Amino acid sequence: MTTLTDVAKRANVSKMTVSRVINHPEQVRDELKQSVFAAMRELNYRPNVAAKALVNNRTQIIKLFILEDMDTTEPYYMNLLAGISKELGKEQYSLQLVTEHNFDIGGCDGYIVTGMRHTDFEWLQRLERPVVLFGENRLELDYCDTNNTLGTQMATEYAIKQGYDQIEFIGINVKEPFEYSREAGYLMSMQNHQLPTMIHRFSNHSHLAMEYIESHWATLKTNTCYVCASDRLAFGIEKGLTIFNARIPQDFGIIGFDGVFLNQVATPKLTTVQQPIFELGVQCARMLLTKIDKDGQSQGIEQLTPTLSIGGSTRNDQL
Amino acid sequence: MTTLTDVAKRANVSKMTVSRVINHPEQVRDELKQSVFAAMRELNYRPNVAAKALVNNRTQIIKLFILEDMDTTEPYYMNLLAGISKELGKEQYSLQLVTEHNFDIGGCDGYIVTGMRHTDFEWLQRLERPVVLFGENRLELDYCDTNNTLGTQMATEYAIKQGYDQIEFIGINVKEPFEYSREAGYLMSMQNHQLPTMIHRFSNHSHLAMEYIESHWATLKTNTCYVCASDRLAFGIEKGLTIFNARIPQDFGIIGFDGVFLNQVATPKLTTVQQPIFELGVQCARMLLTKIDKDGQSQGIEQLTPTLSIGGSTRNDQL
DNA sequence: GTAATTCGTGTTACCGGTAACAGCTTTTAA
C-alpha cells in the first residue's frame, strides 16, 4: 500500500503538505497541489482509514439499530441498507448491524435507528453519539422518513379521481406517528372533497384484512376503494376480494403503501404509495454524517416525497 | 475512553503486559493476569479498533458483494446480513455493502460474495483478499450454502409419504449449481422409489408458474404434488390452482424452497424447505475470518441442513 | 527602511496499539 510518505517523496514535499492537500487544500500553493495530485494518481494512493480514525479519535463506524423483529418485518430493509451503505462509503465509514441477535459491543461515531417505539426513547437518549432515526417521531429527535401524510393524500386523491364513490381507509392498529400521519393524509383529502370517511384498523397482517373482507362481504358496496396503510393489508384485502371473484379494479380499488416486494407479487399488482427507501437510506446517512461533523448539532427532519406506483388494483382512466 | 496505558497504570504493569494479557495470555503470570483483568473490568476497557487495525495492517472491514439485482431478489438478505454481522462483531469487524449502486472504494480484509454467476469468476479471482461465497459453485471456491440436494430430497420424500401419487418438479430456468442440486435431490428420491419424474422450468417469477397452471389446468391430474425450487414458483403454482378453486392440500400439494417471507403470506401458508439463512450468514463470516487468520488458506465448503417447514399447502397426516 | 504580519512549508509529537529485542530471574543441565 502506498502511504502519505510515498506520495510525499514522489512529489518532493513533506508528508504534512500531502495531508494538507487532502484536508486543507486552500493552505497549499497551486503549483504544489498539482504535483501532489499527480503523485497520488501515479501511485494510486488510498488513505489508510485506520490511521485516520486513530488520529481523529473516530472509529469510522456507524451502527444501525434494527429494533423491530426482522422476521415479520418488511423486506425493504435491504434497500435502506444499500442507501445507507452507499452514502457512508463516500466518507470511508462502515457499518455494524445491531439487532436482537447480537450484543452491542465496541464504539462507533453515530447511530441510525429504525423501528423505534416510544418505549425506546429513554435508552436512546442515553446514547453518547449522534443519532438519526429512520421513521417519524414526535419527540424532537432528528429523522428521515417518507412524507406519510402526503403519501395517503396522493392515494386518496387518485382514488377520488378514478371515480370510486366510497373510499375507506385500512389502517394499522398501532399508536405510532407514521400511522397517525397516514390516517391524517386520508382524512384531509376526504374532508377537502367533503366526502364521508371510514377507518378500519388491524394489526399489520394480511390475513386479518382478508378475514375482514370474508366476514363482511355481504355488506360491502361496489365501487369502493380501499386506501391501505401498508402493502400487507392491501394484499390481504385483495385476497379477500378475490375469494368472492370481485372485479378488481372495476368494482373495487385497492391502494397499498410501501412499494417493496409484496406489491409486485400480488395479482393484480397493487397500486401503491412507493416509498423512496434507497434514497431515505442515503438521506439518513447524509444527515448523520453532517451531525457528526457538526458535533452533534440537531439536524431537524427530512421528509421525502413518495410516488404513486400504478398497478392493476385500481382503475387507470386518463381523466 | 480508557486505553491500554490507563489499565497498565491501574494494574502497576507496563502496557505491553496488558497487551499480552489480551493477545498472548500464556506468556503472563497468573497473578498479573488477574490484576490486569480486574483493572480492565474496573475501567471498563474497550480496545481501540483503529489502533489495532493500524498496527496489524488490517482494516477490520469485510465487504459484502451482492451481485444480484436486489429489487427482484429474495427478501432473505436481511437475515443473512444479521448472521454475518453478528459473527463479524465478535472480532470487531464491520461491514461494507457493495452493490450495483455504489462504487467499490477503499481496502478490506476479505470478501463475502452472494449471487455469483459463472461470468463473475474471472474478476473474483483477481481479488487480493480472501473470498468466501454464499451459494454453491463448482469452481473450487470456498462457500457456504444450504444442502440443496438434501432439501429437495426431504421435500420429495415428504410428498411421497403423504401419498401424492404424482410428484412433479418446478425448477428455475438457470444454469446454476444450486438449481442442479435441487433437481438432483428430487431425481434421486424419485428414482429410489422408482417413480416417474417430471420437471418443468421457468424463470423465477410467480406469474410464470401461475400462467403455466392456468394454461394446463384441463390436463392436470388430481393428487399431484409440486415440489418447487423456490417459494416464488410455489406461490405462483398455488395462485394458479386457487383460481380454479382446486382443493389444496387434498387434491394438490405444493412445497416451496426458501422459507423466508413469501411462504408466510401465501394462503394457505406454504410447506417449504426452510433455509437456515441466519446461520448461513454466521458460517460465511466464521469461514472468512478463519481464512483471513490462516493467511488465505482454502477452507472448503460448508453445507447446512435445511428444515421442512410444514404449512397448509400439503397434507399433513401423521403416518 | 525596519518592524509586524501573513503566507507556505517543514518538524515534532502524538493517537493506541503490537513486534522485536533487551534484561533480569529462575530453572535446568552437566
Next chain:
DNA sequence: TTAAAAGCTGTTACCGGTAACACGAATTAC
C-alpha cells in the same frame, strides 16, 4: 557449582495519519 536455557516483564520503535508549533520568505504598515 556454574553455564546455558527458559520464563517474564519492560523498553523502544513503528504502523499512517494530523494538530500544533517553528521558521524563513514575502508582503504590508507606518
